[in-house]
Each structure stands twice: as structure tokens, then as C-alpha cells.
Amino acid sequence: MTSSPAPHRPSSDDPLSSSTSAAPSPTSNPTPYLEHGSRAFWHASLALLFAGYATFSLLYCVQPLLPEFSATFGVSPAQSALSVSVTTASLALAIFVAGFVSEGWSRHRLMTLSLTASSVLTVITAFLPSWHGLLFVRALEGLALGGVPAVAMAYLAEEVDPEGLGLAMGLYVGGTAIGGMAGRVISGILADFFSWRVAIGGIGALGLLSTLAFRALLPPSRRFVPRRGMGFHHHRRALAGHLTHRGLPFLFLIGFVLMGSFVTLYNYAGYRLLGAPFRLSQTQIGAIFSVYLTGVVASPWSGKMADAFGRGRVLIASLLLMIAGVLLTLSMSLAVIIGGIACLTFGFFAGHAVASSWVGRLATHAKGQAAALYLLAYYLGSSVIGSYGGHFWTSFGWAGVAGLICALLLAGLAGAGYLHRRERTGVA
Template identity: 35%
Template sequence: MIEAGSTAFWRATLALCIGSFMVFANVYVTQPLLPLLSDAFQLTPLQTSWSFTITTLTLGLSLLFYGPLSDVLGRPRLMLFSLCGVVLTTYGLSMVTSYQQLLLLRGIQGLCMGGLPAIAIAYMGDEFKRPALAMAVGLYISGNTLGGIGGRLISGFVGDWLGWQEVFLVMSLISLVCVTLFVWLLPAPRHFQAKPLQPRRMLVDLGDHLANPLLLLAYLVGGFNFFIFLNQYSYATFMLAAEPYNLPASLLGLMFLTYLSGTLGSAMSGKFARWLSQPLVIAIGILFLMSGTLITLLPSAWWVVAGFFVNAFGFFVAHSSASSWVSHTATHSRASASSLYLVFYYLGASSGGFYLDPFWHWQQWQGVVVGSLLVLAATLIAAVTLYFKGCVVPARMQGVFIQRPAV
């Protein structure tokens, strides 16, 4: 087993972080390009957002299948297959001549992208000792965040400088370098044991999780929070690209640096959970998200950016706590319970634009804020419901409050 600090530890962790960076850079690459794509193909904001929506939709659905397949076929082989698919589809995107072609390739790209996020932690669980696993997972998740930020920054600056098609060409070259490093660095598995594919067992487990109200509420909270949070960025790019701001794609890409406060939020969620139950920490995160959304109404681009810093902090506090709640609350098959959370999470990302679009046409950004607060009020109620139905008081607070029994 791989020990923390060993050469094999750093090679494996770096390989998975590079793969994660590559995947999430490609997921979010179109967000700063939305105004450019709208002009190039004469599309409405909703139609343009499909270039992002279709990818998160197919990515979310693919997560249900990669995990079980990796139990049969092996982890590195399937991860490499999916990463190579991302490189090829990204290069293909640089040569499309119609929006329909772009959507088709983005959908296929999403199917390819799901391989690494669905399998990476399972690979770590097979090969790493427990202390090494905790450290490696934290570094791997940071790769997710950096990929999301990096893809948007690359997209914004290259799109502003060369054009939207060249963005995909540059991303395909960067992705090819990432895949090469991934293959060179990742140690061959030594402790993997193939298992038979059991689709019936998988379906029964998924049904059990959906029938558990404590898990279902957490799935809905995570999905609907991302439903709002991520799609706010899409409509904010249109707001900031128009009068009175007139920001270019490069500066729109910089707006996604607000995700950095989410890294702080993820880290602090664990500290909050030492004093408060996880449902209450989720509720606190949602309140931050609602507050940041209101701040964006103030009449300055700087206030919009400040609001998104608050949003990202609150969202990742809630997201980290909700995903941890799922892992601790599932009575069996925790891996499939966590995968199902991610399915709701990405389905929320892929559908939020359709919900917010009527609000955008009604009152532009002010309408988006109203639509956002309606959904966030519902997720706040769901988080409070989780507290009353099944919260567990943190160990440091036991004896201060009476522990509420799970229902």
C-alpha cells in the first residue's frame, strides 16, 4: 500500500490532480465564451448556455456507470480511455462550423469526462494507506477547483485574443500534455481486485438511497444549490458584457477567481461541523449564498464580484457539508450513495439555466436574483428539516444539547 510522503504517493496524487485539472478545465471552458458564442451563432442566452448545460448533463449521467465498470475493467485503463476521449472531442470542437455540431461534441465530451471523477477516489482507496488517503483526497479536490478556475481563465484570455474556436485548440493541446503526464506519473495498480458486474444490485442500492428521506433531502439541497449557484455565473457574464459594464471575455474569465473563496469555505465547513450539526452548517452556507446574491444588486461591477465571492464561500460550505452528510448517513453502499449525490449535483447544474431564463427575460439580472432567492429559500427549509429529522450533535457539544434521534 502507498504511504504518505513516498515517491509513489506524490506521483499518484500529482497524476490524479493533473487529470482532475484537465477534466474540470474542459467542463467550464465555455462559460466565459457565452457572449462570444451568442454573437457568432445569433443565439439567445438560454440557447448559448446549452453549450455548458449539455456537458454537465451527460457528465452527471455517466457517473452512474463508470464506477461499476471500473470494478470490472480496472481503474487506470478506464480513466485513460475517458481522458483520451476528452482530448479528441476538445480538438474536434475547434473545427465545428455550426452550433449543432458544437452541442453534439460537448455532449460526447461530457460522457468522456465522467471517467476520472467517478474512479479517482476508488483508485486511491485501493492503493493508499488510510492516512495517505485523507491527504491525497484533499489535494485531489483542490485540483477540481483549480481546473474550474484555470479553464475559465484560459478561455477568457484566449477567446478575447484569438477567438472562441482557438480556445478549444489551445485546450486540446493543454489536455494532451495533461494526459501524457497522467500516463507517465500514475503507478500501476497493485491491489485492485476485479469484481463481477452486478447491475441488479446497483439498482437496488440506488432505490434504497432514494427511499431514505435523510439522503433524498440532502440530494435535493446539493442539486438545487448548484442549480442556482453555477447558472448565476452564466447570466452574470451576459450582464457584465452589456451596458453599462461592457467587460471583455478576458475580464469575464477573471470573475471566476471568486471560486477561490469556495476553497476557504470547503476548509471551514469541517471546522463549523465540530460545533454545529451538519444540517445547520448547510443552512449557514445557504444564508451566505442568499446574502451574496443580494449584494450583486448593488450598482457596481465591484459589488457584483464581491457578491460572487460571498456566494462561492457559502455554496462550498453547504456543498462540502451536504456531501459529507450523505457519506455518514448512508446505511450501506456509501460509494453509490455519494455517486447519486453527484448525479443530482450535475443534473442541477445542467437544468438551472432553463429555470432562470424566464426571470432573465422578465427583469434581466434583478429577475435572476428573484428566481435564485425563491429556490434558495426552499433549500434552506430543506436543510432545517434535515436538522429536525435526523441531525447528530457534534461530539464536542454532546451534553450541551439533547441528541435528536434519526427518523
Template identity: 40%
Template sequence: MNTTVKAEKETKRFRLIRNCMFLSGLSVFAQLYLFQPMLSELCTSFRITPAMSSLAVSVSTIGMAAGLFVFAFKADSLSRHRLMGVALVLSSALTVLSAFAWNFPLLLVINFLKGAVLSGVSAVALAYLSEEVDASVIGLAISLYLSGNTVGGMAGRVMGTLLSGWSNWRYAALAIGLVSLILGIVFICKIPRSENFAPSSVDVRKRVGDMGRFLNKITFLGMFLVAALAMGAFVSVYNYLSFILESSSFGLPHYVVAMIFMMYTTGVVGSLVTGKLSDRYSPAVLLKGSLLLMAGGLLLLLVMQLWAIITGLGILTFAFFSAHTMASRIVSVNARQAKSSATSLYWLFYYAGSSVAGSLTGIILSGYGWNTFVWFVIALVAVAFFISVASSCRYNGRRWIIFALPEWDSSLCRSDIKPGIAGKQDK
């Protein structure tokens, strides 16, 4: 493989990569969480309980996790840009098809397949960016991609709520599926081909070994666990906050409660701000600060006043996407080889945390109330913070350096790069 010059800022290639990856993130998350604000509609349409209706969301994330596990072994044998393009178009077709599901089990099957197909984008997106974009702007490129995720998650939820309110959930699913199909076609037509990657046959035994080495290194395992815990905390709040806002304590109407998803705009700001800062400052320090800020936002949710709930939610959202951007950057940059395996493992933990914590915290909310629920979510973030500290601290012979850069995994790096030099290059 002949390595070409990577895309630099202000070049046409960089602009195309930036814009296309933003659109891919927009499409993926608009589809993935499409049904979250429409669970009550599904209860009425299929005559099911709220607990059963939540499966419409959880099976999509389970499908995403399952797909990521498969792509951890297969992604490096497939063209990166083609895999993402096919995944975007095929998932859009499944979203359109879900609008015509005549029973709930069929809807669950379609949503599972949709999540599995969408994993084709998440499995290689960060690897594609780190291979094709110059190191001086990799933080900006990753933050823009994750901003697309943020805007997509927000737009899918808000659009789904409004359309289902004006008509029903089927028209909402159809509209979002068609819009996503258009985005997928634009992506295929415009995305620059992978210049610094050549598909290769996959040795399953070697891939298992690569994954094992990632899981045995404290830097990578730490970031995987941080992603799981932070995502679990974040999703838990957005899953169940509407129950409090619609209760007698606040009495807000459904269409007003749906606007809480507009808080995702603070997540866009969080991704962009920390993405730019990470090109100058330590991503590890920014990650720790973001997790502390998440805990601060969660504490405000204990104050049963609308102003405190809104402020806390905004801080939480800003901080979560900041933390997510930093953790994913640390993984994608430190993994000098087998990048798709590293990023697939990251997303696998990310969605596993969403599924497990999202369900567990619902049980806690039902059994023990809002305050206990919030304290449990704070505990998840606290554990994530201590893991981030443990995964980046070093001993220099006299004292522990707590806010150091994460150690570079020299066994997975190019042999001609020394860990100390690599660390300096990524500051």
C-alpha cells in the first residue's frame, strides 16, 4: 500500500471528508434512536405495556453491539468508505420498512437488523478519519463527526415526536427513513475513497489476539469502561426524565417535554470545544474535567425546580459529549495498528453500557424514586472518573503523576516510533 499525504485543513479533500462524516453521524443516530420519543404511540398501536415498548429502542442498540462485534473481525477486509455508504443506504431502507410493520415482533426484528447494519458505519468511521486526516486537525474532524451524531440524535427524536403527534409513528418512521436515504446517497457520491488503507484478508486468530491486547492494556480498557459508564449514565437520564416532567410535580405537556432533546445542541458545542482544545492540550486531562462536569450537572437534577432541571441537563449533555469525544480520540490515536478492532471494541462497550445501565436504572427509578436514581447515575460517573485517573496516571520514581497523558501502547505502535516521541506528537 502506498501511503498518500493525509487531508489537511482548508483543502477540498478535508472539507469533503468533514462534511460527509458529519452527514453519516446525522443519519446513524437519527435512525438508531428514532422510536425513543414515540414509545407511548407504540403502546397504543400494538396494545403493549410501556416496558415492552422500550424494546423498540433497546433491540436497535443490541443490534448495533452485535454488529460491532462481527465487524471487529471483518472490517479490515472491507473498503472503509464503501462499507459506510452501503450501511447508510441499507439501514435507511430498513427504517422505511419499519413504518409498515404490522405487528410488534416484526418491528423488533427490523430494528435489530437496522442496528446491526448501522454498526458498519460506527465500526470504521474513527479509523477512516485517523487514516485519512492530518494529525494537526484530527481532533476537529472527530468532533465534527460526533457532532453529527449529536445533531442526528436530537433531530430524530424531535422530528419523530412532532410527526407522530401530527399524524402517527408510522409517518414519522417513513419520513426519517426517506431523509436518511437521501443522506446516504449523498454520502456515497461525495465521500473520498480510502487512500491510506488497503483491504486485507483477516486472520481471525490474529484479530482475537489484537482484541486481547487492547483489553489487557490499561489505557484502552479504561477508555472502553469510561465509554460504557458515561453513556449508561447519559442515556438513563434522557430515558426517564420525561416521566418526572410529565408528572404532577411539573405537569408539562408531551410536546413541550419533547423539546428537552433540543439540549443536544449543547452536546454539539461540547464536542467542538473539546475537539479543538485536544489539538493543543492533553485529551486525558480534558476527559477528567468533562466527567467532573457531568457529575455537577447531575447534582442539579436533584433540585426539583424547572430551572435547575434544564440547567443540569444542559451541563450534563455538554459534558457527556466532551467526554465521549476525548475517550474516542484517545482510543483511535493510540491504536496505531488494528484500528478498526480498537474502535469496534470502543463502540461495543459504549452500546453495551447504554443497554445495561438504561434498563438497570429504570428498575431503580421504579423501586426507589427519582433521588436514588440520580445518585446511582452520579455513582456511575464517579466510577468512570476514577477509571480515567487509573488509566492515565504514571509513576516517575518519586511520585504519581495523576493528570498525565495516557500511556502509549508500544506493542501496537509502529516499531519505528518510540512511546515518548509518539506521546509528544499527540499533545
């Protein structure tokens, strides 16, 4: 069994540790954490679950509709995938900025504003007549969503007792699993019975309802003190501290790998299953995507396993499970393909829950910025690999898509192995 990480001591890994202007460390803050099992802990966890649901349902509700966009607007699979990629690309940039802005703004207010604006933009998308107009509003939606993911991770890392952080982060990531599943399944069903416009509008309305629940439940920040007037010099030093840390950049790489692999598979699985020999309907494909619900189990479970057995071991196991899942999708049996998608999905959510909570533990200063860097890499993986995978689909078919994903996951596995070795020595 892997031993628990040693208490943090200033080292060369943390260039900001010697700065007299740095914010107080979490251990020096006298305000108590949200204790695991308390009413406030469960309110915060449930609120962030709603935030995760809204974020992923709004972000990926168009994914099962890519063939519909190809038919309606006359665009190729790679061009259709831009409806996902432009949103995740702008989200990646917005998260990076939000990580800096969040150091001086109310966490609660920023997340509420982001969820509201993105839900409204999703409803607007349902009424747009042109392909380029749809892409433009989807890009705006990504910018609007940027205030949620990085701030949510920072909020949990600051407010929740470290002993319960793995579970709390797992529940948040579980909410993203529910959102991703609901966005795909509900939009697929609505598109079959009505139209893709009704599907997108319905997801936007559900996003607004989730925002109301989030606002009512989330406890105010107690351990976060806004820091205003911080200039470029402070942000540059904080950024340099994260990028020169011996562990954090590998977590950023793993975020890129996890999301790039996951989105690429889901982007083009629909094209494969709609065609011969399967010829499934949108509703049937949406039902297959309900394997997303494995993430609801995988996320909190992996958090508990990481707290008990070590993050490195769980992260390596998650990546290996994803590779096995990709290989299973090469089968011509529909049942085996579904099993492969389920394995990759479970591994993705388990790996993301571990990696995202690990960022919060390794970053001793400017946690919002560290989370923003992780999510910048995470969503760049979605936009770059998710879109580029379309060329592999067009040129090499599903074997090409699977090969691209496996190569990416092997790179992530190397990074996870390095982090595991550091963890065993008590420095990660």
C-alpha cells in the first residue's frame, strides 16, 4: 500500500514558497474546513454536482448531433466536429483567464454568472439558421463556461477537508458524467422525435434549472480571501512556479491525454454506428452513450481508492483500462463495442477524478491558476485531438481513430508512471 504523502515543506519544486507576498498556505488559515459528512459538505458537493452536470450537458449536447449537422449544413465529419472543438478551445482559453481572475473575484458569483450565460447561449443556438453562426455562438458559449471548471476545482481544494477531498472531487466529476450522459441521450432522443433544434433548446432549459439549484445550495467561500490589485509580475511568478514544478506539468499532460482520447472516441463513434453494418438510430446511439453513467460510479470510487492506495496506482490502472476499451471497439460485435466504450468511459472518469484532485494537492499557492492550467491542457486535448481525429476517420476508418487514441494514451501512461515513482518517494 502506498503511504500517504508527506506534509508539504518548501523546496525547489515550489518557487513561490519563499515569497513574502504569497498568500497564506492552507495549513496556516484558521478558518475550519467543510468537514466530511457535515451538512455544509454535502450541500457543497451537491451544488458542484449540479455545476458539473450543467457544464458537460451544455458542452457536449451537440456531440450525438454531428451527423445531423453534416446532413443539414452539408459539412464533412471533421467540419461538423468543430461544433464541439470551437467550444472546448474557447473554454480552454477562458479557463486560463478565469484562473487568474478568480483570485480576486467571488467564487460563487463567477460560477453562477458563467452557468447562466452559457445556458442562455445554448437556447439561442437552437434558433440559428447558418452553420457559421452556430459555430460563433458555440465559441461564445465556451468563453461563458470558463468560469466554472477551474473555479470549482479551486473551491473544493480550498474549502473541503483534505481527508474528504477525493470524495468531494469525485462527486463533482460524477456530476460531469451525469451531464455528459444526459446531454447525449436527451439530445439524441429529442432529435429523433422532433429535431436537433428542439434537442439543443431543451438542454439549455435544463441548464438554467441546474443553475438555480447550484446557486441555492453552494455555501459561500470561508477560507478564500480575494486578492485584488495583483499585477502581471505576480501572475507571471505564479505561472512559472506551476510550470517548473516537477510534478504538475505531468498532470497537465495527462489531462490533455484523457480528454483528447475520450472526446475523439465519442465524436466519431456515432458515424461508425450510424453506418453499415450497424445502422443504428440516434435514439439507439444515445442509449449506448448511457454508459456515461459508469462515470458516476468511477469518479467517487477512484477518489476513495486513491486516498487509500495511492493516486499513481489508480491513475495507471485507469489509463490501462482506457487502452483495453479502445482495443475492444475494433471488434465487429456491437456488444463488444459497447463494452469497450464502457471501459474507456469508466477509465476516463476515474483518471480525471484522480488527476484533478492531485493538482489541488500539489499546488501550494494560486490553486485557481494551477487548476486553470490543468483544464487548459484538458480542453485543448478535446479541441485539438477531437477535431484532428476526423481526418483519421476519413482516411483510415475506425482503425485509424483507435490507433490515434492508443498512441495518446501510451504517452499519458508514461507520465503517470513518473508521478507514481515520485509519490512512492513521498514528494508527489
